[in-house]
Amino acid sequence: NAGVTQTPKFRILKIGQSMTLQCTQDMNHNYMYWYRQDPGMGLKLIYYSVGAGITDKGEVPNGYNVSRSTTEDFPLRLELAAPSQTSVYFCASSYPDRGYEQYFGPGTRLTVT
Amino acid sequence: QKEVEQNSGPLSVPEGAIASLNCTYSDRGSQSFFWYRQYSGKSPELIMFIYSNGDKEDGRFTAQLNKASQYVSLLIRDSQPSDSATYLCAVSPPGTYKYIFGTGTRLKVLA
Numbered sequence: 001n002a003g004v005t006q007t008p009k010f011r012i013l014k015i016g017q018s019m020t021l022q023c024t025q026d027m028n029h030n031y032m033y034w035y036r037q038d039p040g041m042g043l044k045l046i047y048y049s050v051g052a053g054i055t056d057k058g059e060v061p062n063g064y065n066v067s068r069s070t071t072e073d074f075p076l077r078l079e080l081a082a083p084s085q086t087s088v089y090f091c092a093s094s095y096p097d098r099g100y101e102q103y104f105g106p107g108t109r110l111t112v113t
Numbered sequence: 114q115k116e117v118e119q120n121s122g123p124l125s126v127p128e129g130a131i132a133s134l135n136c137t138y139s140d141r142g143s144q145s146f147f148w149y150r151q152y153s154g155k156s157p158e159l160i161m162f163i164y165s166n167g168d169k170e171d172g173r174f175t176a177q178l179n180k181a182s183q184y185v186s187l188l189i190r191d192s193q194p195s196d197s198a199t200y201l202c203a204v205s206p207p208g209t210y211k212y213i214f215g216t217g218t219r220l221k222v223l224a
Contacts, residue, residue, distance in 0.1 A: 031210055040121070042201055042214035043157070050210055058211065090156055096210065101147075104156035 001026050004105035006091050012111045013081040021076040021108050023091030031094045032074040033102065034058075034066065036087040043090065049074055050096070081112045116140065117204050119215035127223050132189040134218050136202030139183070145205035146178055146185045147212065152198045160200075161187070192222045 007022045025032065030051050035043040035058075045058030049068040063085060065077040074093075078085060088109050092102040118137045126132045134148075145164055149157035163169045163176040163185065175188040185204075189196055199219045203212040 033211065035214075040216070042117075042119075042216040043203075043212075044214075045211055048211055059213075094210075101159050101162065102212065104158070107156050 003027065004091055004093055004103050006089075006105035006108050008108060009106065010109045012113065013078075015081060015083065015112060017081050018077070018079050019081070021078070021089055021091075021110075023074045023076070023105060024072050025074075025091075025093040025103070025105075026072065027093060027103065028071060029093035029103070030071070030096050032068065033092045033094075034064070034074070034076045035090045035092065036060065036085075037090060037107075038087050046076065046089075078110075083112050086110060086112045116213045117202055117215040119200075119202050119218045121216055122219040123221050124218055125221045125223055126192050128192060128194060130192050132192045132196065132220055132222070134187040134189075134200050134202075134220065135184060136186065136204075136215055137184045138202075138204045138213075140204070140206050141180075141183060142207040143204045144207055146176070147203040147205075148174075148176060148185075148187045149201040149203060149214075150198045151201055151217065157201055189220075192220075194222045194224045196220060197222045 004025045033048045034046040047066040049055045091105040094102045147162045148160045151157045161176045173190045177186045199217040201217045202215040
């Protein structure tokens with residue numbers, strides 16, 4: 001199993017550009033999450049999904065969109081990139097059991113200039 | 114009040130000592146509590162989770178939960194330089210499938 005994979009690893013965007021961060025998991029997890037982590041800070045939840053076709057906002061959803069058409073994939077779309085979106089983005093997935101242990105991808109480091 | 118609070122550190126301990134990391138949370142109904150370790154430039158990895166009041170031990174790690182006082186702690190015995198990392202506390206609010214993370218405590222174990 002590859003676990004949770006994310007692409008790209010690094011990206012530099014200009015202000016106003018758009019991009020999609022890809023996330024795929026091969027563990028058949030129902031739940032998937034997108035977080036952002038700013039330097040020296042904890043993780044902030046952007047969006048999450050409890051299954052294909054179902055998504056919901058987290059703490060910091062503004063400027064982002066998601067879709068979940070399959071169990072495996074949970075892409076994050078940035079429209080009109082702004083410097084405030086410079087961050088490291090982590091995708092995670094988990095089973096819907098009591099533990100909710102989340103397995104994290106390696107992250108995407110995004111810089112908006 | 115922040116939902117999950119941690120001292121940002123750094124917490125410096127000598128090799129072989131016990132490191133004590135603390136976390137407080139605001140939602141009294143929270144049921145599930147997690148400790149993640151994150152090395153610099155890497156993704157978080159789960160160390161322990163705890164649901165019930167009291168202690169839970171796993172090797173050199175012990176998680177302690179006190180729901181009445183709304184705090185959860187992580188003890189690392191016989192600390193090693195390889196334990197140097199940021200430790201993130203996460204709390205799952207009741208009736209949700211998500212975590213709220215603290216800002217993390219940076220631990221430095223001095224050889």
